[in-house]
Amino acid sequence: MAIKAFAKVVKEVPDAQLDIFGHGDEKQNYELLIKKLGVEKNIHVYGYTQDAVGEFQRSGFSLMTSKTEGFGISILESLSVNTPVIAFDYSYGPKDLIENDVNGYIIPNGDVDALSRKIIKLLKNPELLKKLSQNTEGVVQRYAKPIIREKLLSLLNYVDEYQDELPVSIQSINQVISIDKKEDRSIYLDIELNLKLVTEEIQPKCYIHVTAPGAFDKMDSTLYQGVYSSEKFKFNLSIPFEVIESILKYPEEPFTLGVQNKRHYQMIKLPKIKEEILSFLN
Structure with a gap:
């Protein structure tokens, strides 16, 4: 989805760059699609990275185009370094972490045209991107380690007290x-x-x-x-x-x-x- 959307983006922003990280069976299919769409100079497929947070930090914004996720830890990692996220509206994660038009965008699941429009909007509006970046702080604090630890301990204490x-x-x-x-x-x-x-x-x-x-x-x-x-x-x-x-x-x-x-x-x-x-x- 991201590759097809970015091929549309390049037509309006020719120097736009997309880096894809990860490993799996689809890497070869991604590379074939990139070649077919003629965007080899704009889209780059890398393998697994041990510095995901660093890659997010070096990016203007990130994309999450999964159909479904368990939580969406990548979204949180991106927001933790003030990098806004454009994500599909899949079950679990995006709506809990992204406030639409505040620290990123949530778009209909699988809507390639909507995805390309939002990417173009941020690439052409650096002040808007800066504003979204500044609005990422509050979300990350809700998932800080001390807060999660206290919630987990509270849950375990509840189960221990009322399990019978x-x-x-x-x-x-x-x-x-x-x-x-x-x-x-x-x-x-x-x-x-x-x-x-x-x-x-x-x-x-x-x-x-x-x-x-x-x-x-x-x-x-x-x-x-x-x-x-x-x-x-x-x-x-x-x-x-x-x-x-x-x-x-x-x-x-x-x-x-x-x-x-x-x-x-x-x-x-x-x-x-x-x-x-x-x-x-x-």
Whole structure:
């Protein structure tokens, strides 16, 4: 996404430079795309760096174009050295760390045109970039080591004090799963879960997590929130065939149900989903 967006940027700002750091299977594909778009003089792909913070510090601003992340530590590293961030609006991280139009920009996930427009805006407006840089201080302080340490100790003390009182939310689950294979090399799952809870005081929030290797990189989302309807939670999952292959080889159970009931969160494995996929493919 960043490469395609930057190819648009170069047309308006010919001397713009983008450095890409990291390692993985996609490096060769990046280099081929850069050559195809004719931006070899503007975009440079490097391997892993042991000085990520230094690279951020030497940059005017940084880009985060992941589809999903666990938290977004790279965003925090960038902001820690007063380097604003333009990020896609993926789950977890950007909205907690970036205040739009204050210390960076959050743009719709996958919107290449919006990404290129924001890059051009900052490259052509050094005073605006300076203003965004000055607004990064407060965010970093919220994640300072002493503050995180105190929050972690407080959480551990809470669990230690109340662990005998933590309720088990789920008493039983009735699963109804239907699967359909589409032309775009994905399998679509419609899942209905009828949960019997120990307490009915509050309607919980339910999530299905997909944890198979490769899912994080190849799926738009690995966390699906259920929609409550007719006393059931309904989920719609779209899983590419390449992730299905990983799921079938994965020795652990790749589907997990998370139930949030008030302050408590319970995780339960859902082996029936993998069983249904196997049955469908056979």
